[in-house]
Amino acid sequence: MSKSQRTKTVLTWLALGIGTAGAIVACIGLAIAGRIQLGDLGTWVGGLASAAAALVALATLRQLLEAQRKESEERRDRAARRAARVELKRSQIRHEDSTVHIFELENKSGHPIYEVKWLGPVAVKQDAERLTDFGPDTKEYDRAILENGVSLSAQYTSDIPESERASWIVLPRIEFTDDDGYRFWYGQRNGKLSRRWRHVD
Incomplete structure (x- = not known):
């Protein structure tokens, strides 16, 4: 993995972590204020895990598609150089x-x-x-x-x-x-x- 790809991966995970932590803090604050009902702990944790998994899957898919696009462009460029x-x-x-x-x-x-x-x-x-x-x-x-x-x-x-x-x-x-x-x-x-x-x- 190149340096730019590693940097992009770290930033993606950092954004996911900050977003998840922010959502948890916001929900806890609203619960304390009595504006929302959190329900039981298992439901709450399961919901967060599903949301996090979906975000990770989306980020992984985007990285995979980008890698495939770059690989296709590189093969096409190599073919053009050989044809020359x-x-x-x-x-x-x-x-x-x-x-x-x-x-x-x-x-x-x-x-x-x-x-x-x-x-x-x-x-x-x-x-x-x-x-x-x-x-x-x-x-x-x-x-x-x-x-x-x-x-x-x-x-x-x-x-x-x-x-x-x-x-x-x-x-x-x-x-x-x-x-x-x-x-x-x-x-x-x-x-x-x-x-x-x-x-x-």
Whole structure:
């Protein structure tokens, strides 16, 4: 347990103790004044014990849920850092009236990746963020597993005029699932664009 968690636990118990003691003192004072009837001692003690147990259970549940939330966030962050080691290299072969875009996906994460889905790319006009599919004739394929250290490549030809090439970005659309079951995407998904790996939420 970390220092901050220990501090939070001590403060929780201290608050419960002060609250219980305060309730007891208040009830005794009212009883002495004749404004309330305490009843027999067993009923009183049993009621206090039940209330204290309920408060402790609530505090414990809150701590458990907070710990689970933090653990989930840490696992998600670790998965994102590992996904960043799945490298995507890009190169071009330019012709007068067309450009060949070459993409190489190399798994350097230290673990296999699964359900690799590689779709046709999209061309993005930078100034207007206009999206253009290359068309149905582009390669689309799936790969059940890509071992660590293994590469996967594809190339596509676009007919973007030479005068406009500087204002366009061509992005592949790739998805994969890691060892822990987290799925990531790159390029374009559901109308969103990204040039780094993102979680599929």
